[in-house]
Amino acid sequence: ETGVTQTPRHLVMGMTNKKSLKCEQHLGHNAMYWYKQSAKKPLELMFVYNFKEQTENNSVPSRFSPECPNSSHLFLHLHTLQPEDSALYLCASTPGLAGGRAGELFFGEGSRLTVL
Amino acid sequence: AQTVTQSQPEMSVQEAETVTLSCTYDTSESDYYLFWYKQPPSRQMILVIRQEAYKQQNATENRFSVNFQKAAKSFSLKISDSQLGDAAMYFCAYRRTSGAQKLVFGQGTRLTINP
Numbered sequence: 001e002t003g004v005t006q007t008p009r010h011l012v013m014g015m016t017n018k019k020s021l022k023c024e025q026h027l028g029h030n031a032m033y034w035y036k037q038s039a040k041k042p043l044e045l046m047f048v049y050n051f052k053e054q055t056e057n058n059s060v061p062s063r064f065s066p067e068c069p070n071s072s073h074l075f076l077h078l079h080t081l082q083p084e085d086s087a088l089y090l091c092a093s094t095p096g097l098a099g100g101r102a103g104e105l106f107f108g109e110g111s112r113l114t115v116l
Numbered sequence: 117a118q119t120v121t122q123s124q125p126e127m128s129v130q131e132a133e134t135v136t137l138s139c140t141y142d143t144s145e146s147d148y149y150l151f152w153y154k155q156p157p158s159r160q161m162i163l164v165i166r167q168e169a170y171k172q173q174n175a176t177e178n179r180f181s182v183n184f185q186k187a188a189k190s191f192s193l194k195i196s197d198s199q200l201g202d203a204a205m206y207f208c209a210y211r212r213t214s215g216a217q218k219l220v221f222g223q224g225t226r227l228t229i230n231p
Contacts (some may be wrong), residue, residue, distance in 0.1 A: 002160050041222040042120070043207070056218065090161065107161040110150055
């Protein structure tokens with residue numbers, strides 16, 4: 001256990017559905033991240049939040065909408081997704097943008113998303 | 117932009133043997149961090165080992181060690197006495213020490229341990 005919990009673990013949705021992924025960290029960290037993991041591709045950074053403020057949006061389509069109500073919670077709202085958005089979505093946290101123990105990220109188990 | 121390349125999509129090793137996973141990276145920075153992360157099937161990605169670029173000594177963590185060749189921009193991971201629990205995806209990652217704090221990952225290497 002890394003102290004980062006993601007729900008749901010698995011999600012199947014149609015292209016017209018609206019759903020959300022949730023991430024919660026119990027580590028007292030201030031920075032949180034969304035990564036997308038597709039088969040045979042490097043992890044892609046999507047968003048970074050530091051003290052609830054978005055500090056990076058890596059050219060992510062607007063059908064992905066992040067929300068960070070506080071430093072412990074991070075959401076990814078999904079709307080009108082495409083089949084190519086099917087992937088494992090990983091949440092991670094660090095004490096601050098400087099990272100913990102020289103940059104280590106603490107990851108959740110991921111939410112496996114399938115878009116039909 | 118920094119890039120990380122893992123040229124071995126899959127590797128396999130006999131239990132108790134030694135295996136080396138390769139990683140190369142490209143950067144113009146002189147100071148940075150390099151990491152190896154392990155992602156077991158359906159489990160969380162965890163840090164295996166870390167190397168700070170200014171340190172010449174190769175990092176070691178029990179059965180895991182790295183061969184850091186800064187001039188060649190190479191950062192390989194050696195797993196000694198392989199165990200069944202070592203089976204996982206292994207990702208090499210790079211991070212600058214200043215400025216943007218995001219990790220750049222390689223494509224990953226799937227390691228299989230044969231009993």
